Amino acid sequence: MSTLTSLKTQERLLDRQAANSIRQQIVNRTMPPGHRLLEAVLARELEVSRGTIRSALMQLSNEGLVRQVAFTKWEVAPASxxxxxxxxxxxxxxxxxxxxxxxxxxxxxxxxxxxxxxxxxxxxxxxxxxxxxxxxxxxxxxxxxxxxxxxxxxxxxxxxxxxxxxxxxxxxxxxxxxxxxxxxxxxxxxxxxxxxxxxxxxxxxxxxxxxxxxxxxxxxxxxxxxxxxxxxxxxx
Structure with a gap:
């Protein structure tokens, strides 16, 4: 019997961890409204793949904390x-x-x-x-x-x-x-x-x-x- 463990759960955990890290930066004002969110930069800083960052940003978008601009760009949502x-x-x-x-x-x-x-x-x-x-x-x-x-x-x-x-x-x-x-x-x-x-x-x-x-x-x-x-x- 194979002893391999599915990596899907680990991928989901990485998505959540990345989202948690970015969310904290947004809530504590380190990333203010309108702040550009570059997938490559975030991936490098968090030491994860760009795919993981993209999934994390999609989660934060669903929460209303970030928004996608021009299909490929992301920024912190506006505050008013x-x-x-x-x-x-x-x-x-x-x-x-x-x-x-x-x-x-x-x-x-x-x-x-x-x-x-x-x-x-x-x-x-x-x-x-x-x-x-x-x-x-x-x-x-x-x-x-x-x-x-x-x-x-x-x-x-x-x-x-x-x-x-x-x-x-x-x-x-x-x-x-x-x-x-x-x-x-x-x-x-x-x-x-x-x-x-x-x-x-x-x-x-x-x-x-x-x-x-x-x-x-x-x-x-x-x-x-x-x-x-x-x-x-x-x-x-």
């Missing part, structure tokens, strides 16, 4: 208030549905997990650890979405959250005060834990709508934002 507005309003719809489903169908173990995540957020916020609090904020929302048990929703939300973080970073959208994060998320967490589906959905939507308003208010104070029509849009 209008892009952020679209993502936040879409996020509001998805997280509202997820909160409702989570409140109705989550298991006791999943509810315990949500309580622990909120405790992480509370501890980080009380200690004024901004980065840790921001991470816990996103983790809490992702936890609620995972509790929904809705596979398509979970998949689409993961893509949107990556883009939300990208847009927030690159348009300079300042995070909330850490203490505000506790109040913002306590009622939502409690509604999900108590199984109050209607209130959980309302609070999830309200939370995101408040962020949309804050985004547009901040943009209104910047006359040269370069985003036509962004100030005329309304949060849901």
């Amino acid at each position: 208030v209008e892009e952020a507005w679209e993502l936040y309003t879409l996020r509001s719809a998805l997280e509202g549905l997820a909160a409702s489903l989570a409140a109705q169908y989550a298991s006791p173990a999943e509810r315990d997990g949500l309580s622990r995540v909120f405790a992480e957020l509370e501890a980080a916020a009380n200690a004024d650890q901004r980065e840790a609090a921001a991470d816990a904020d996103f983790k809490l929302h992702k936890t609620i979405v995972a509790m929904s048990g809705h596979k398509r929703l979970i998949r689409d939300h993961e893509r949107i959250i990556l883009q939300v973080r990208f847009q927030m970073t690159h348009i300079g959208f300042a995070p909330r005060e850490t203490r505000d994060l506790i109040d913002d998320h306590r009622d939502l967490t409690e509604a999900v834990l108590k199984g109050d589906a209607a209130r959980a959905e309302q609070l999830a939507r309200t939370h995101n709508s408040a962020e949309v308003k804050r985004l547009l208010d901040a943009n209104a104070r910047q006359p040269s934002s370069g985003t036509p029509g962004a100030n005329t849009k309304k949060g849901d």
Whole structure:
């Protein structure tokens, strides 16, 4: 019997590892919006084939972090208030549905997990650890979405959250005060834990709508934002 092992799994792992490396560079601003992504350069730096890089870039394109230009060229996706507005309003719809489903169908173990995540957020916020609090904020929302048990929703939300973080970073959208994060998320967490589906959905939507308003208010104070029509849009 042959002892050879298929290399397909290894190839897929390399694709993911390359995508992870490039994604990190994009999210941490090392590769800003509009940055040219050259397959040959990336392949040399990561010591993988150009085919692996191309697969990684296709994955990041599906996530909305990079885009293909003129068929053979790649660049980091643009960042704008209008892009952020679209993502936040879409996020509001998805997280509202997820909160409702989570409140109705989550298991006791999943509810315990949500309580622990909120405790992480509370501890980080009380200690004024901004980065840790921001991470816990996103983790809490992702936890609620995972509790929904809705596979398509979970998949689409993961893509949107990556883009939300990208847009927030690159348009300079300042995070909330850490203490505000506790109040913002306590009622939502409690509604999900108590199984109050209607209130959980309302609070999830309200939370995101408040962020949309804050985004547009901040943009209104910047006359040269370069985003036509962004100030005329309304949060849901």
